[in-house]
Amino acid sequence: MTLFDVVGPLKVPFYKGRGGRTITDENVTAFWNTYRHYKLRRGCYVFGRRAGKGYAPGYVGLAVKTLGQEVFAHHKLSRYQQFLVEYAAGTPVLFFIIPPEKRGKPNATQLHRIEKFLITLGLTANPNLLNQHYTKLENWGIRGVVRGGKGKTARGTVNFRQMMGITK
DSSP, X not given: OOOOEEEEEEEOOOEXXXXXXXXXXXXXXXHHHXXXXXXXXXXXXXXXXXXXXXXXXXXXXXXXXXXXXXXXXXXXXXXXXXXXXXXXSOEEEEEEEEXXXXXXXXXXXXXXXXXXXXXXXXXXXXXXXXXXXXXXXXXXXXXXXBSOOSSOOOHHHHHHHHHHTOOO
């Protein structure tokens, strides 16, 4: 079994003008200057925002080539901009999900499965996730576990989550 690591949250520099926020070429350069160690890695990534004490996902991506080539590609930046303009506050962040460093490419099948899983999780946290693939929302939920609405969690549900290794 391959264990992937989560790296982040990594702050994404941005330009704030009177009309909103954007990520410029200079911001991208500054990001990679700060996090150059990850630029040549492969894996998945989640672009989101931090506001208050929490995080919200905006876009989930897969870097089969390298993170440096794919994370800030033009079509990805347009998704990020769309996500940023929807919220007046919050700091843009990235999380990387990367395999351990070793020779050769990571298993592409595993990376695709992880991307699909992360999109499903992201949709649970943010039904307005900007991905276009794998975004069909499930029409079921388990109260207090997944897509279960709000409200007080029953004691049995807490025990169930603990037994199943689900923390909330």
